[in-house]
Amino acid sequence: MSPISSDSSTLTVRGHARGLVARLLGVPARTTAYQVERRVPVPMRDGVELLADHYAPDTATPAGTLLVRGPYGRAFPFSNLYAKTYAARGYHVILQSVRGTFGSGGEFEPPVNEAADGADTAAWLREQPWYTGSFGTVGLSYLGQTQWALLEDPPADMAAAVVVVGVHNFAASSWGTGAFAANDFLGWSNMISHQEEPNRVRLLLSHLRAGRKVARAIGRPPLAASGRTLLAGGAPWWEKWIEHPDIDDPFWDRYKFYGGLDRATVPVLLVGGWQDLFLEQTIEQYHRLHDRGVEVALTLGPWTHTHMTGRAAGQVLRESLDWLGRHLGDAAGAERAPVRYFVTGGGGWREAAQWPPVPTRDRVLHLGFAGLTDEAPESTSGARSFTFDPRRPTPTVGGRLLAPGAGRRRDDKLATRPDVLSFTSAPLGADLHVYGAPVIELEHESDNPHVDLFVRVSEVDRKGRSRNISDGYRRLVRTADDPVVRIELDEIAHRFAAGTRVRVLVAGGSFPRYAPNLGTGEDAAHGARTAPATHTVYLRGASRLLLPAGPA
Numbered sequence: 049m050s051p052i053s054s055d056s057s058t059l060t061v062r063g064h065a066r067g068l069v070a071r072l073l074g075v076p077a078r079t080t081a082y083q084v085e086r087r088v089p090v091p092m093r094d095g096v097e098l099l100a101d102h103y104a105p106d107t108a109t110p111a112g113t114l115l116v117r118g119p120y121g122r123a124f125p126f127s128n129l130y131a132k133t134y135a136a137r138g139y140h141v142i143l144q145s146v147r148g149t150f151g152s153g154g155e156f157e158p159p160v161n162e163a164a165d166g167a168d169t170a171a172w173l174r175e176q177p178w179y180t181g182s183f184g185t186v187g188l189s190y191l192g193q194t195q196w197a198l199l200e201d202p203p204a205d206m207a208a209a210v211v212v213v214g215v216h217n218f219a220a221s222s223w224g225t226g227a228f229a230a231n232d233f234l235g236w237s238n239m240i241s242h243q244e245e246p247n248r249v250r251l252l253l254s255h256l257r258a259g260r261k262v263a264r265a266i267g268r269p270p271l272a273a274s275g276r277t278l279l280a281g282g283a284p285w286w287e288k289w290i291e292h293p294d295i296d297d298p299f300w301d302r303y304k305f306y307g308g309l310d311r312a313t314v315p316v317l318l319v320g321g322w323q324d325l326f327l328e329q330t331i332e333q334y335h336r337l338h339d340r341g342v343e344v345a346l347t348l349g350p351w352t353h354t355h356m357t358g359r360a361a362g363q364v365l366r367e368s369l370d371w372l373g374r375h376l377g378d379a380a381g382a383e384r385a386p387v388r389y390f391v392t393g394g395g396g397w398r399e400a401a402q403w404p405p406v407p408t409r410d411r412v413l414h415l416g417f418a419g420l421t422d423e424a425p426e427s428t429s430g431a432r433s434f435t436f437d438p439r440r441p442t443p444t445v446g447g448r449l450l451a452p453g454a455g456r457r458r459d460d461k462l463a464t465r466p467d468v469l470s471f472t473s474a475p476l477g478a479d480l481h482v483y484g485a486p487v488i489e490l491e492h493e494s495d496n497p498h499v500d501l502f503v504r505v506s507e508v509d510r511k512g513r514s515r516n517i518s519d520g521y522r523r524l525v526r527t528a529d530d531p532v533v534r535i536e537l538d539e540i541a542h543r544f545a546a547g548t549r550v551r552v553l554v555a556g557g558s559f560p561r562y563a564p565n566l567g568t569g570e571d572a573a574h575g576a577r578t579a580p581a582t583h584t585v586y587l588r589g590a591s592r593l594l595l596p597a598g599p600a
Contacts, residue, residue, distance in 0.1 A: 073361070073362040073365060073366070074362060074366055075133075075362070075365055075366050075369060076137065076369065078136035078137060079107070079136070079137050079138055080105045080106050080107045080135075080136060080137070080138055081105075081106045081136075082103050082104055082105045082106060082132075082135035082136060083103075083104050083106065084101055084102070084103050084104075084131075085101065085102040085104065086101050087099050087100075087101070087151065088100045088101065088102050088142075090144065090168070090169055090172045091168070091172065092147075092153075092154075092164070092165055092168045093164065093168055094154075096147060096152075096153040096154040097152070097153050098144055098145060098146065098147060098152040098153065098154075098165065098169070099122075099144070099145050099150065099151045099152045100122075100142050100143060100144035100145070100169075101122045101127070101131065101142075101143045101144075102140070102141070102142055103131045103132065103134070103135035103139075103140070103141040103142075103143065104135070104140055104178060105135050105136070105137075105138050105139065105140065107138055109138075110138050110139065110140055110178075110180055111137060111138030111139050111372075111373070111376060112138075112139055112140070112180050112182065112183065112184060112207070112372065112376030113139065113140045113141075113142070113173065113179055113180045113182070113183040113184070113376075114130070114134055114139050114140070114141045114142070114183065114184050114185065114186055114372070115142050115144070115166075115169065115170065115173065115183050115184070115185050115198075116130045116131065116141065116142065116143045116144065116185070116186060116187050116191060117144045117146055117162070117165075117166060117169065117185075117187070117191065117194040117195075117198075118144075118145070118146060118187060118190055118191040118194065119145070119146045119149040119150075119156060119158070119190055119240065120149075120150075120190070120243065121145065121149070121150045121243070121244075122143050122144075122145055122150060125357050126143065126191075127143065129188075129357065129361065129365075130143060130186055130187060130191075131143045133365060134186075134369075134372075137369065139372075139376075140178055140179075140180065142169070142173065144169060146161075146162065146165065146194065147161050147165055149244075150244065156240075157284075157285055158190070158218075158240075158285060159190070159193050159194070159197060159218060159303060159305075160302040160303065162193065162194045162197035162198070163197040163198065163200045163201070163305065166194055166197050166198035167198065167201060167203070170183070170198065170203045170205075170206070174205070180376075181205065182205045182206070182207040182376065183203075183205060183206060183207065183376075184206070184207055184208035184209060184210070184372050184375065184376050185198065185206070185208075185209045185210070186209070186210040186212075186368055186372070187210075187211075187212065187214070188212035188213050188214065188319075188356045188357070188364075189212070189213055189214065189215075189326075189353065189356070191212075191214070192211040192212055192213060192214015192215065193214055193215050193216070193218070193305070195209050195211050195214060195308075196211070196214060196215075196216040196305035196308050196309075197305050198308075199305070199307055199308025199312045199314065200305050200307035200308065201307060202307065202308060202311060202312035202313070202314060206314050207314070207315075207375050207376050208314065208315050208316075208317075208371060208372055208374075208375035208376055209314055209315070209316045209317070210316075210317045210319070210367075210368045210371055210372065211316060211317070211318055211319070211330075211333070212318075212319040212320075212356055212364055212368075213319065213320055213321065213324045213325075213326050213330065213353055213356055214326065214329075214330070214333075215326045215329050216304070216305045216306065216308070216309060216329060216332075216333060217295075217303070217304045217305070217306075217329060218300070218303035218304070219295040219297075219300035219303050219304060220295055220328075220329070221325070221326060221329060222289060223292075223293050223294075223295050224295060224328075225521040225522055225523060225562065226293070226500075226522060226523030226524070227500055227521065227523040227562040227563060227565065227572075228271070228289075228290055228293070228562065228563045228572055229325075229561065229562060230262075230266045230271065230560055230561070230562060230563040231262060231263070231266065231444070231449060231450070231451060231560040231561045231562075232325055232449065232450040232451075232561070233289065234262050234265060234266060234275050234278070234286070235258065235259070235262045235450060235451065236450060237275075237279060237282070237283035237285070237286050238258055238261070238262055238278060238279060238282075238283070239258065240282070240283060241279050241280070241282025241283045242282070259451060259452065261278055262278065262560065263559075263560040265277065265278040266559070266560040266563055266564075267441070267559065267560065267564075269566060269572075269575060269576045269578070270573065270574045270575060270576045271290055271563055271572050271573055272286075272287045272290055272291070272573040272574055273574075275287070275290070287573065290563075290572055290573040291571075291573045291574075293571065293572065309332075309333060309336040309337060310336070310340075312342070313342055314342075315342070315343040315344070315371075315374075315375050316333075316337060316342070316343075316344050316345075317344075317345045317347070317367060317368065317371040318330050318333055318334055318344065318345065318346045318347070319346075319347045319348075319349075319356075319360075319364055319367065320346070320347070320348050320349075321348070321349055321350070321351030321352055321353065321355060321356070321360065322348060322349070322350055322351070322390070322392060322538075322539075322540060322541070323350075323351065323352045323353075323446075323447070323448050323454055323455040323456065324351060324352060324353045324356075324448060325353050325448045325449060325450050325454075326353070327348075327448060327538060327539065328538070328539070330346075330348075331346075331348075331403065331539055334346045334403060335403075338386075338402065344386070345371065345384060345385075345386055345387070345388075346386070346387045346388070346389075346403055347363075347364075347367060347387075347388045347389070348387075348388070348389040348390065348403075348541070349363065349389075349390045350390045350392050352448075352449070352454040352455045353448075353449075353450050353454065354450075354452075354454065367384070370384060371384075385399035385400065385401070386400070386401055386402060387399065387400040387401065387402060387403045387405065388400075389403065389405065389541050390541065391481070391541045391542065391543050392456075392517075392540070392541065392542045392543070393507065393542045393543035393544060393545060394543055394545060395481070395541070395542070395543040395600075398541075404483045404484045404596070404598075405483060405541075405598075406483060406598040406599055407598065408482075408483055408484055408596035408597055408598040409596075409597060409598075410594040410595065410596060410597070411480065411482075411594070411595040411596075411597040412592055412593070412594055412595075413473060413550060413552075413592060413593045413595070414587075414589060414591065414592045414593075415471045415490075415552060415585065415587055415591040415592060415593070416430065416471070416587045417430055417432075417587060419471050419472045419473055419474070420471050420472060420473035420550055420551075420552060420593060421473070421474075424588075424589035424592075425587050425588055425589060427587070427588060428588045429588065430586070430587035430588055431584050431585065431586045431587060432469050432584070432585055432587065433582055433583060433584045433585070434466065434467050434468065434469055434554075434555070434556070434582070434583055435466075435467060435556075435580055435581070435582045435583070436467055436499070436500075436555070436556025436557055436565075436567075436580060436581050436582075436583065437467070437578075437580040438557070438564040438565060438566055438567055438578040438579075438580070439578055441557045441558075441559035441564040442462075442465065442467050442468060442502065442555040442556060442557045442558060442559060443462070443558075443559055444558045444559060444560060444561040445457050445458075445459045445461075445462045445516065446459060446515075446516045447516060447519050447558070447561065448519065448538060449561060456515045456516055456517070457515060457516060458513060458514065458515055459504070459506055459514050459515065459516050459553070460512075460513065460514045462553060462555075463506075463514060463551065463553055465555075467555060467556065468553055468554065468555045469553070469554040469555070469585060470551060470552070470553055471551065471552045471554075472508060472549050472550070472551045472552075473549045473550040473551070474549065475510075475546075475547050475548065475549055476544055476545070476546050476547065476548055476549065476550070477546060478546050479543055479544065479545055479546050479600060480543070480544040480550075480595070480597055481542075481543050481544075481597060481598055481599065481600050482540055482541070482542050482543075482544065482595045482596060482597055482598075483540075483541050483596055483597075483598050484539055484540070484596035485518075485536045485537055485538065485539045485540075485596065486505050486518050486536075486537040486540070486593060486594065486595050486596065487534060487535070487536050487537065487593070487594040488503045488505075488520060488534075488535050488537065488552065488554075488592075488593050488594075489532055489533070489534050489535075489590065489591065489592050489594070490503075490532065490533045490535075490554065490585050490590075490591050491531050491532050491585065491586040491588070491590040491591050492526070492531065492532070492533050492583065492584065492585055492586070492591075493526065493528070493531060493583075493584050493586075494526050494581050494582060494583045494584065495581065495582045496567050496579060496580070496581035496582070497525050497526045497527065497569075498524075498525060498565055498566070498567050498568065498569050498579075498581065499523075499524055499526055499556060499565060499567070499581045499583065500521065500522065500523050500524070500556055500557050500562065500564075500565040501520075501521070501522050501524060501533060501535060501554065501555075501556065501583075502519070502520075502521050502553075502554070502555040502556065502557060502558045502562075503519070503520045503521075503535050503537065503552065503553065503554055503555075504516055504517075504518070504519050504520075504537075504552070504553040505517045505518045505519075505537060505550065505551070505552060505593065505595075506550075506551040506552075506553060507542075507544055507548050507549070507550065507551070508548060508549040508550075508551050509548055510547050510548065514551055517540060517542055518537040518538045518539075518540045518542075519537060519538055519558075520535040520536060520537035520538070521535075521558065521562060522535050523565060525569075531586075531590075532590055543600075550593070550595075552593055554583075554585060556581060556583055565581070566578050566579070567579035567580060567581050
């Protein structure tokens with residue numbers, strides 16, 4: 049066992065600063081000092097040892113035990129977010145590096161070993177003399193995925209979970225639209241390949257240059273080869289992912305964790321963001337648990353994925369401490385509404401018994417030469433066209449990305465491109481509140497059957513500035529038998545204020561968020577030939593936007 053290093057000796061020096069941080073974050077003051085035992089080996093069933101740091105509170109009455117498992121190391125920011133913060137409030141915390149990362153044995157193959165390794169770690173917990181008899185889990189992103197993996201076979205002594213922007217179906221997050229979410233998952237693979245670089249300056253430079261390098265690789269088919277060149281021997285899972293575009297392929301079975309959603313009764317707090325790349329999975333998790341009567345709470349804020357370690361950290365920490373306080377040990381914790389959600393567009397925070405919070409009726413806006421109108425166009429022959437060229441793909445502007453440019457962004461220039469159709473309503477006469485998923489129906493055809501459709505709802509303010517609100521994406525093989533395409537967009541809670549205008553954008557791609565459709569029918573992994581596609585959208589009543597509108 050490694051020698052114990054103590055953070056308690058710094059309490060006098062740093063006490064005032066930590067007290068100030070606690071006040072700024074709005075969390076209860078620390079209640080105890082704690083000690084840290086570094087590099088604790090935890091044995092797995094196959095003989096591999098995973099390393100963990102044990103944060104032990106200096107108290108005879110600990111609040112409970114927390115298990116945190118992730119691939120990003122055991123130092124800042126995860127030590128601060130999930131170990132020091134909780135240990136200073138009475139929790140024993142095991143912060144573990146998953147297989148093949150930061151000194152843990154074995155090979156990292158995300159996320160296929162997490163169910164077995166999580167179960168083995170839970171079994172090891174029960175053997176420790178300091179174990180409190182039950183445990184909870186907490187963590188964001190991949191640290192949420194390890195929680196769903198552990199819940200495949202729900203441990204009897206698992207008392208609570210806090211899953212922040214976590215994924216349970218990796219196949220759906222990467223290939224769910226039919227197009228590979230290349231920027232997110234090639235970018236993530238590239239980051240993982242470099243994260244243990246010992247030279248901190250070189251690591252910083254790698255992060256700063258990563259976005260451009262990833263975009264260049266995605267724009268140079270074949271994607272398997274260009275990705276492999278970028279990764280330079282790292283991330284051996286990369287080609288396997290892009291060679292299996294069918295999310296129902298048995299290859300993906302090891303990447304799906306539905307046991308917790310279908311069988312577990314552990315109380316779960318879910319936290320998501322309206323511009324988080326895993327938003328749809330967070331909402332699916334809520335519905336599957338809620339429909340079975342499991343105790344589940346949902347918080348949806350005005351956040352991107354990366355906001356969870358910054359802008360959202362204070363609120364997430366407060367809600368997590370409350371949830372764990374209620375379900376671990378004897379702490380009462382604060383009561384909360386089952387659903388908390390933020391209405392963007394000036395609506396602010398609301399509470400509800402469930403999501404969606406209110407009954408809605410579709411507000412229908414028709415696409416026409418006059419823009420978006422309440423009445424269907426009178427003409428039966430109108431149409432507009434654009435051409436998508438995979439060699440010069442339509443750029444990504446904002447949206448649910450794992451990238452610095454994520455979130456709500458000005459998209460005025462996107463609306464003026466020749467490869468984008470734009471339809472804008474007249475100024476709204478009254479506030480329009482939307483709760484749920486907008487839907488766009490397009491009477492559509494193309495001269496090339498192999499196409500993608502990117503659709504967006506934006507809001508244009510009184511000064512003419514346009515910002516994205518909700519996106520949708522589909523890869524299609526078009527036939528004349530089904531002229532109307534129906535695309536469900538990202539769920540929202542948004543107030544379109546009186547005087548603003550609603551805008552719909554239609555394009556044939558979003559690069560580098562998705563690997564461009566080559567237009568030849570070749571697979572994304574190894575295809576290299578490209579062909580453009582001319583899209584036609586008919587404006588004779590069937591092309592329309594449906595907004596699930598409700599009361600303020």
